[in-house]
Amino acid sequence: MDTLPPLQTLLRLSNFGRSLYAPGYTYQPVSVEEIEQIFKTARRQGLTVGLRGAGKSYNDAALNGGGIVIDLRRMNRILDWNPETGVVRLEPGVTIQQLWQHILPDGWWPPVVSGTMTTTLGGCLAMNIHGKNNFRMGTLGEHVLEFTLLLPTGLEILCGPKKNRDLFYAAIGGLGMLGVFTTITLQMKKIRSGLLQVRAWNVPNLAAHLNALEAGAPAHDYIVGWLDATARRAGLGRGQIHTADYLTEEQDPRPQHSLRVEYQTLPSTFFGLVPKSLLHYFMAPFMNNPGTRAVNTAKYLLGLTARSYRQTHAAFHFLLDYIPDWELAYGRNGLIQYQSFLPKETARDAWTEMLTLSHRRGLPSYLGVTKRHRPDEFLLSHAVDGFSLALDFKVTDRKRARLAQLLQDFDRIVLEAGGRFYFAKNSETTPQTARHFLGQEAMAKFKALKKRCDPHNLLESDLYRRVFEEDE
Amino acid sequence: MPKNALSLPPRSTPLKPRRRALVIGASSGIGAALARQLAREGYALALLARRQDMLETLCKEINAASGESRAVFYVHDVREYAAVPALLQRILADLGSLDLVVYNAGVNLPAAYDFENDRLMTEVNFIGALAWLDRVAALFQQLRSGQIVGISSVAGDRGRAGNPAYTASKAALTCYLEALRNRLSRYGVHVLTVKPGFVQTDMLKQAQRPFMVISPEQAAADICKALRRRKQFLYTPARWGLIMLIIRLIPSFLFRRLRFLA
Ligand SMILES: Cc1cc2nc3c(=O)[nH]c(=O)nc-3n(C[C@H](O)[C@H](O)[C@H](O)COP(=O)(O)OP(=O)(O)OC[C@H]3O[C@@H](n4cnc5c(N)ncnc54)[C@H](O)[C@@H]3O)c2cc1C
Ligand SMILES: NC(=O)c1ccc[n+]([C@@H]2O[C@H](COP(=O)([O-])OP(=O)(O)OC[C@H]3O[C@@H](n4cnc5c(N)ncnc54)[C@H](OP(=O)(O)O)[C@@H]3O)[C@@H](O)[C@H]2O)c1
Numbered sequence: 065m066d067t068l069p070p071l072q073t074l075l076r077l078s079n080f081g082r083s084l085y086a087p088g089y090t091y092q093p094v095s096v097e098e099i100e101q102i103f104k105t106a107r108r109q110g111l112t113v114g115l116r117g118a119g120k121s122y123n124d125a126a127l128n129g130g131g132i133v134i135d136l137r138r139m140n141r142i143l144d145w146n147p148e149t150g151v152v153r154l155e156p157g158v159t160i161q162q163l164w165q166h167i168l169p170d171g172w173w174p175p176v177v178s179g180t181m182t183t184t185l186g187g188c189l190a191m192n193i194h195g196k197n198n199f200r201m202g203t204l205g206e207h208v209l210e211f212t213l214l215l216p217t218g219l220e221i222l223c224g225p226k227k228n229r230d231l232f233y234a235a236i237g238g239l240g241m242l243g244v245f246t247t248i249t250l251q252m253k254k255i256r257s258g259l260l261q262v263r264a265w266n267v268p269n270l271a272a273h274l275n276a277l278e279a280g281a282p283a284h285d286y287i288v289g290w291l292d293a294t295a296r297r298a299g300l301g302r303g304q305i306h307t308a309d310y311l312t313e314e315q316d317p318r319p320q321h322s323l324r325v326e327y328q329t330l331p332s333t334f335f336g337l338v339p340k341s342l343l344h345y346f347m348a349p350f351m352n353n354p355g356t357r358a359v360n361t362a363k364y365l366l367g368l369t370a371r372s373y374r375q376t377h378a379a380f381h382f383l384l385d386y387i388p389d390w391e392l393a394y395g396r397n398g399l400i401q402y403q404s405f406l407p408k409e410t411a412r413d414a415w416t417e418m419l420t421l422s423h424r425r426g427l428p429s430y431l432g433v434t435k436r437h438r439p440d441e442f443l444l445s446h447a448v449d450g451f452s453l454a455l456d457f458k459v460t461d462r463k464r465a466r467l468a469q470l471l472q473d474f475d476r477i478v479l480e481a482g483g484r485f486y487f488a489k490n491s492e493t494t495p496q497t498a499r500h501f502l503g504q505e506a507m508a509k510f511k512a513l514k515k516r517c518d519p520h521n522l523l524e525s526d527l528y529r530r531v532f533e534e535d536e
Numbered sequence: 537m538p539k540n541a542l543s544l545p546p547r548s549t550p551l552k553p554r555r556r557a558l559v560i561g562a563s564s565g566i567g568a569a570l571a572r573q574l575a576r577e578g579y580a581l582a583l584l585a586r587r588q589d590m591l592e593t594l595c596k597e598i599n600a601a602s603g604e605s606r607a608v609f610y611v612h613d614v615r616e617y618a619a620v621p622a623l624l625q626r627i628l629a630d631l632g633s634l635d636l637v638v639y640n641a642g643v644n645l646p647a648a649y650d651f652e653n654d655r656l657m658t659e660v661n662f663i664g665a666l667a668w669l670d671r672v673a674a675l676f677q678q679l680r681s682g683q684i685v686g687i688s689s690v691a692g693d694r695g696r697a698g699n700p701a702y703t704a705s706k707a708a709l710t711c712y713l714e715a716l717r718n719r720l721s722r723y724g725v726h727v728l729t730v731k732p733g734f735v736q737t738d739m740l741k742q743a744q745r746p747f748m749v750i751s752p753e754q755a756a757a758d759i760c761k762a763l764r765r766r767k768q769f770l771y772t773p774a775r776w777g778l779i780m781l782i783i784r785l786i787p788s789f790l791f792r793r794l795r796f797l798a
Contacts, residue, residue, distance in 0.1 A: 084548060459551065492550075
């Protein structure tokens with residue numbers, strides 16, 4: 065007779081946006097053997113197992129309400145680093161921050177990073193994250209040389225682009241539903257300087273915005289847009305484009321200096337005055353329709369003259385980490401993000417319709433971010449040859465039902481325009497929507513692989529239940 | 537423990553949050569009415585009792601009315617104390633979380649100095665409540681949230697000649713619930729003690745001279761309102777509050793002479 069997981073291990077876990085909570089019996093293993101033990105316990109207890117990295121997904125991906133949650137953050141050793149070849153082998157709980165700080169002094173940088181450095185590589189691979197260089201470098205999965213995947217059955221499988229190919233292309237972006245990444249081997253990118261040359265300029269409307277992304281991408285290493293989602297009519301889709309380019313050794317005469325970790329570190333006060341940790345209190349009063357419109361307008365006007373400056377890699381990529389816990393500014397009910405990926409041919413019309421709809425219903429997004437993308441080969445891919453637009457929304461009791469309706473209408477518009485979605489972000493995607501954009505075939509293939517890797521259906525998450533488990 | 541055969545209710549999303557309740561003693565009367573009412577308010581439900589056919593019918597009715605899977609059931613006798621921890625774990629896993637637990641199971645058997653009857657009443661009305669609510673209290677304390685409802689009775693406010701063991705079991709339950717409230721309020725956990733008067737259910741057959749009888753639906757509506765307002769005590773119907781205030785003040789030597797009350 066096995067004992068029940070003790071209640072003391074039951075933690076109230078949340079999504080990144082603190083708009084969703086679910087209790088899970090949380091274990092923090094440090095070895096593969098411990099993970100195997102947890103799977104055995106789960107099976108005996110009739111409980112399911114969800115995997116969790118840093119819990120930075122915006123939705124229910126890293127939640128498994130009432131079940132076991134394996135928090136992998138303590139498996140965080142960098143096992144092997146070769147500064148000659150730029151190949152790194154690491155455990156899944158290593159964060160992007162740990163990784164760049166380890167390799168930067170040798171002149172390397174992760175080829176793909178998320179907008180926060182607090183994420184783990186296991187979590188990033190399970191979602192197959194993209195960066196502001198997706199159009200050039202693809203997703204993180206494209207830089208994986210190999211990984212070992214521990215199946216719930218206890219089997220460990222080595223996968224690479226040519227080894228167990230099917231599993232390789234399905235487990236990357238596989239939402240942690242096929243097995244646990246236990247070691248990951250990645251190729252890093254050589255850089256000559258710790259600085260980037262950044263250019264910023266305004267774009268007056270959506271057409272100009274998308275043109276700038278498309279035209280700018282081939283000429284730059286990184287490109288990203290801020291979209292003022294509160295602007296209407298002629299200004300609809302206006303915003304600011306940022307590009308960044310690596311520097312050559314000639315352009316940075318003191319690379320040994322800029323490649324130091326201390327040089328990259330983000331400042332601990334804002335404008336030298338307000339401690340960063342308190343900043344979200346100052347943001348909270350602006351988190352409403354008029355407040356955001358005022359802030360966005362000010363930001364747009366300040367950006368009217370184009371600028372060019374140098375910035376560290378950390379400062380350019382992890383702008384959001386400048387303000388710790390900024391998600392708290394969204395208040396008691398937290399925030400959600402809705403990210404849609406559209407082919408370049410249909411993006412403009414679809415987003416015009418969506419933004420207009422959000423204004424008409426009095427539900428503007430408070431933050432919009434655009435990127436340029438390219439397709440990839442992964443089974444549950446979110447990528448397109450086109451653009452993405454990520455919209456943040458504040459959740460309030462009063463607006464909940466209307467927001468749900470708005471996002472449902474968004475889904476319809478995006479699907480009709482041939483678009484896709486990202487499972488790290490959207491919290492309301494239905495099984496019908498997922499089947500529509502992934503296609504019946506990809507979905508069936510994924511489920512067949514899941515049956516093979518996880519015959520007892522031990523791996524589950526609230527996301528997987530929501531999107532993949534209809535009428536079973 | 538095997539997974540539930542009915543399809544499980546959907547989980548919460550940020551825009552479609554869903555409260556989840558466990559009703560112990562849900563197959564008939566107040567418990568069944570409360571289950572229907574909670575389902576109408578959007579709750580996902582785990583329903584417990586011994587009579588499987590009644591639970592099954594109730595779940596089907598609730599799920600048909602709400603157009604989705606909203607209720608699942610578990611056959612359980614509250615005197616199977618040892619089964620409680622595993623069953624609670626199962627329910628938590630099936631619903632994804634728990635926000636509300638109602639202990640409603642109760643029996644009222646004829647009082648005839650019959651130890652077996654008296655023990656049964658004590659076990660169902662009180663010991664079963666300990667078995668469940670001790671565990672639930674630990675869970676909610678750990679989660680720093682949750683609401684507990686105990687269905688006690690006006691009968692528990694005084695020791696009454698009519699049915700000593702029944703009134704004693706309800707008095708014990710009332711006292712236990714108050715103690716839980718005092719322990720749990722600092723953790724943000726809310727405890728509501730419900731004291732119905734006479735409710736038109738099977739149990740009413742045991743009552744000698746029922747008056748001010750209300751429907752189980754009325755009782756359920758009152759309970760839901762008290763839950764939203766996070767009240768500590770509820771007399772349903774409310775008039776019993778005044779009546780019991782007076783009755784509690786009557787000195788014992790007098791009370792036992794008032795045949796119609798005692
Ligand atoms: C501020 C912010 C900015 C972001 N910017 C970007 C961005 O620019 N681009 C982008 O693509 N995403 C971005 N994201 C999303 C984020 O990168 C992903 O959600 C990522 O998966 C989070 O990693 P995590 O370690 O927190 O994983 P979690 O959120 O904890 O988990 C994510 C998934 O990984 C699974 N998982 C975790 N560890 C393992 C493992 N070892 N083996 C198998 N499966 C595992 C989990 O089950 C879950 O399904 C951003 C998020 C935030 C909060
Ligand atoms: N009716 C009144 O006037 C009145 C007044 C004051 C207080 N109350 C209290 O209200 C509560 C509900 O009673 P009711 O009037 O609705 O009567 P009821 O219809 O008889 O309901 C009693 C419920 O308790 C369940 N139950 C009984 N024994 C059980 C056991 N051993 N294990 C599991 N479940 C058990 C029953 O289900 P199964 O039989 O299927 O197991 C049923 O669902 C009781 O606690 C009662 O004391 C009622």
